[in-house]
Amino acid sequence: MDTFALVVTIGVALFFTYTNGFHDSANAIATSVSTRALTPRAALLMAAVMNLAGAFLGSGVAKTVSEGLIETPHGSGGMTILFSALVGAIAWNLITWYYGLPSSSSHALFGGMVGAALAGGIKVYWSGVIEKIVLPMILSPIVGLLLGYLVMVGIMWAFRGANPHRAKRGFRIAQTVSAAGMALGHGIQDAQKTMGIVVMALTIADVQDHNGIPAWVKITCALMLSLGTYAGGWRIMRTLGRRIIELDPPQGFAAETTAASVMYTASFLFHAPISTTHVITSGIMGVGATKRISAVRWGVAKNIVAGWFITMPAAGGVAALCYAVVHLAAG
Incomplete structure (x- = not known):
């Protein structure tokens, strides 16, 4: 039964990674597609390849996710909590994808973990949640907003005397690089989050007693994220690419460069799991x-930000309900 529960939980974790890929693929390519720097299919293929590559760069984020957020009790109870957390995150991913709302798959996962842990009566390390999740959730969009503004001001000053048509053509080419950097950062961040969950499941099932990430876990999570990315997320892409503001190539390049820089800094310096969407x-x-x-x-931006704040409690609520149903059925 424990083996069956482990296999099911890992399967659900991989499905979460797949939904993460098609939910968040818009993050890397919406600006490039909206400015016509890349065709949608070429952009998705590039994003899938870079997501795959990014998944193998480091393991700091995975360790952050698997340690210090919730207690990891052994046995079927712990596996039920992980399963419920993943179901809560997947449900929120699908709901927000349907409505084209670019919410955070990462915070849906964290909300699911906390909600399921509370429902299961196990310890939540609130200091870890605040330090590792809440503070980066608040700070990263502020840094992104300010840095995006400054990068764009710098570009406008540096190219103030350039021919507008020639400059836009150059930035359209440069966007292929900045979009690839964005997709690489997405792979570094989001594939590692699922790796952390799978490691927790293996630890709960006593399959491994260390925090290292097995090679098969890295490969499987990376492939599922890439497959999901290639499936595309057209609804969210429209929101990011056109509904917030009509972007031109210099603006698209500035936004992508900003986001990629924030993600690399968070991943390699702080090992902080931040939202690529944010x-x-x-x-x-x-x-x-x-x-x-x-x-x-x-107005559109306000709705997006409101979605950010309700993501964790909404996913947590679904996870808690799922735990109650599974626990009742098993009892």
Whole structure:
């Protein structure tokens, strides 16, 4: 029974990674597609390949996810909690994808973990949740907004005397690089989060007693994220690429460069699991504000930010309900 529960939980974790891929593929490519720097299918293929590569760069984020957020009790109870957390995250991913709302798959997962842990009566390390999840959730969009604004101001100053048509053509080419960097950062962040969950499942089932990530876990999580990315997330892509602001190639390059820089810094310096959705959205807002404040459709932005704040409690609520149903059925 324990082996069956482990296999099911890992399978659900991989499905979560797949939904993460098609839910968040828009993060890496929406700006490049909206500015016509890349065709949608070419952009998705590039993002899938870079997601795959990024998944193998480091393991700091995975260790952050698997340690210090919730207690990891052994046995069927612990596996039920992980299963419920993943179901909560998947449900929220699918709901927000359907409505085209670029919410965070990462925070859906964290919300699911906390909700399932509370329902299961196991310890939540609130200091770890605040330090590792809440603070990066608040700080990363602020940094993305300010940095996006500053990067765009720098580009406008550096190219103030350039021919507009020639400059846009150059930035359209440069966007293929910045979009690839964004997709690589997404792979570094989001594949590692699922790796951390799978390691927790293996530890709960007493399959391994260390925090290292087996090679098969890295490969499987990376492939599922890439497959999901290639499946695409067209609804969210429209929201990011056009509904917040109509981007031109210099603005798209600035937003992608900003988001990629924030993700690399968070991953390699702080091992902090941040949301790629949050940083690219805030980067787009910061870049758009250089044009004029009213150029950003703040009504759309407000709805997106509201979605950020309800993601964790909503996914946590679904996870708690799932735990109650599974526990009742098993009892």
